[in-house]
Amino acid sequence: MAGTKPPPSTRNISYLLSPISKLLSQESVTLLPISLTKLNPDEALRYMGTPPEKAGADLRALVEVCAREVLAASRPRWAYRVFSLSFEDGGVRLNCGLLLPGQDLKRHLKDCRQAAVFCATLSAQVDALIRRAESGDMLRALALDCCAAAAVEEVCNQIEGGLQSQFPGCYFPFRYSPGYGDLPLTLQGPLLNLLDAPRKVGLCASATHILTPRKSVTAILGIADHPIQTNTRSCVGCPARDGCQYRKSGGHCGIS
């Protein structure tokens, strides 16, 4: 990410333009297609441990081809819900009763009265594509894997853009996921549950709290009704930052 986020896409979000009150009182989770037609090849290169400016033409061509394959295999699906927040000693509580434990998210959301919880997946077909490549050509497998990671980012950016346009005049800290700071990965299952994600988008968490299909994200987007000090995602709190390939090439892993 390195602090420069692409502008939120404005395509295909007309469906989101409904009154907030209706959204907040909705009974079921919204489930709509987004349009994944591109991904950022520089981001894929960074995930591959290569600074984009040092990538040769061959590698760029490989990434282009793999990006097309990933886009073709992806069936992006997502779901979200908006909750109001209350703050307590142990963390932030959603109005459905779920506590998001820890101090880091609490600090991150301190100016927000609401938050959208969302999840997104590229689908099992992308996992299968990468698996197939892994039993043949590892470089291609790595390129596909990293393009898929970039594609998930693109999907999240679009969702975030769509959600932001839902709340005109509001302000948003960056989206926050389990695994960032002290927000535990054990939240993956409960968050997916809130969104009925296993049933509605085919996204599940394993007993070890890994999202499956693999190329998936859960996130919390705070919503503040007054200007806030914006932070960017950073590696400061990450235990792996010293040896990190992504950092070495000027990027962010998307995990922490």
Add this chain to the structure above:
Amino acid sequence: MEFLELLQTGRPLLLDGGMGTMLQAKGLPVGAAPELTALEHPEWLLDIHRAYVEAGSQILYANTFGANREKLSHCGKTVEEIVPAAVALAKEAAGDHALVALDIGPTGQLLEPTGLLDFETAVDIFGQVVRAGAAAGADLIAIETMTDLQEARAALLAAKENSSLPVLVTMTYEATGRTFLGCSPAAAALTLEGMGADAIGVNCSLGPREMPPLVEELLQWTTLPIVLKPNAGLPHPDGSGYDITPEEFAHSLAQLTELGVQVFGGCCGTTPAYISLLKQALEGRRVKRTPANIPAAVCSGMQVVPIDRVRVIGERINPTGKKRMKEALKAGDVDYMLGQALEQTEAGADILDVNVGLPEIDEAEMMVRTVKALQGVTEAPLQLDSTQPAVLERALRVYCGKAIVNSVNGEEATLDAILPLVKKYGAAVVGLTLDEGGIPKSAQKRLEIAQKILDKALSYGIRREDVYIDCLTLTVSAEPEGAVQTLEALGRVKRELGLKTVLGVSNISFGLPARPLVNQNFLTMAMSAGLDLPILNPNMDAMMAAVRCFHLLTNVDENARAFIAAYGNAQVSTSITTSGANAAPAPASGGKRDLSEIVITGLKGEAGPATKALLESREPMDIVDHILIPALDQVGADFEANRVFLPQLIQSAGAAQAAFEVIRDTLAQKEGGSVSRGTIVLATVKGDIHDIGKNIVKVLLENYGYTVIDLGRDVPPEAVVEAARKHQAPLVGLSALMTTTLKSMAETIQALHGAGLPCKIMVGGAVLTPDYAQQIHADFYAKDAKESVDIAKRVIG
């Protein structure tokens, strides 16, 4: 009346409507577990069930959708507490007016290969629910909202193995006509009917208007009653509900009796009002089901292959006569077989034969691993090939789809051991025309054995279309009459018994020169005689060419499309060189590069030929020690110095791998020849599936000449200990990418130490730190793939 009797009346049958929708209206909070309602608010369930009975439901789904131990693990209640309570409430509301179904939804976790849940564990999870439900008096089992055919199979198998109740199975499809995991109605129908479901169909995700194409596809592939339990239309964009009215729901659904749908109900968004109107709309309607001929076909979870033309079965995954494959099996190297699989499907194989029988290995274990791994990378259906019924059963259990069992023969004992498995798991079966007396010489006798196999299969309830007969190829140089008899028997089996035929063709030419010519012509003759399923090496273009020509000349290949696609740009040579060898491809570019340069630049395609050329003048180990390793070292040093990056490192490793492949083949020809510097066991620890980093490490280590025993991902500590002991590995590498699975890594190290093994342990992975590695008593921390090679050099040399 019981469920099966109700189905037999041929009249429409009415299920209930949505449960979640109704519970939310009662006040169930978002994210709460609906299953707890049976204990916490039994009156809600009684109200809802009663409303459906009043609306006319003949079958109520008990509120047990997620009542399995995986989903209940967080709420402190057990399956044995929830299921009987929920079933009892439904029965109380049903009285004598309705039957009660034990409702079984997904576990909430994805199964392998997309997720981590093991198939047998899933069967066990569902088995517990089934036992509780059957004991509580459910009248039938409704497996629903499945998106993974493998999970539906697990639930169906659990239902069959733990009860004698009838089973209805519905899956959830998207507008594309596939489930989230890519399963089609056709594959679901073939597989679930084969495994003994009593009715199948569709529930959730779409509305009645989207049902007809799904129903039409199902009807082509099943004779079972069709069930529809759709949502109240498509969800409104703003999430405020669904897009059709109860009237329209009832009207459009009831019309589908015309297509042949018999069982109706509603899913998300539907209420007793919908069911009541549906009942009215179904009044006086008859189910117009035209009996269909279901064609012979096999499938994986993703792909159906109808045997409506010649379908090629690839024979390469079989150790017979293949040194390299035997080596791979002994080392437990499943990747080698995945490579063979992909090569064959790219060459045009429709189905892959899988035989991993080798006396020194645990065949059943290897078969299970191979079948699972193959189904993770290829959509081609598999032919499970073993002489051991126990191996076949293990393979059939984990195989997702409708497989072919290879094989039975005319011996009673074999038929009685294997045909029940074929029936239970819904497979097709190859019958070899031999018996206690060996292979009969005459066509007549072989036909008689075929008849016997068919009769026996039918007596076990196996469909006629699922019996494929192999009339057996004899070597023509030894049995000059053999080819003629085989072809005659094949033709008669086809005409007189009306069965599909299968034949391994390559043996025909054994002991003769110009074998490809003999094989190709025999194949053509066999196809003319009626061969449906040749078993051959699809990498031999002569064989695939014969099949393509046959389809062209019999007008199966309409407008010669497939033929032109294959040969439109090709220079075809019909000559055969006296050496019979394939010419090596010409060097890709002008000027000769040396092997060192090829590896450093990462030119995979040139590495093999260059190594071959070098082997004429230098010893294999000399090439390894003085060319390949120094070249890789240089790339490694450049990587450390940030002069090259991960992609180049992998590319060089790929080129070195191609060189090693040639050297390994050369050494495999020599007795006892081995290129290995020592054995390293690699695993991504239990609970973790992020294994791309481990796979990159594997490629690098192999290229430094180490033998890598790759245990894959999600590997339990015991398996790592077992492998380290068995292979006496001096070094074990473990990877984990998630903070939550670092615990597994610590446990694995503890297990290795506990077992008193002398091996060193290196660890790596994105969230690992040197401090943490030390804390969990790893011997080495590898910050990247390159460093793992440095560690291997220090430990092993």
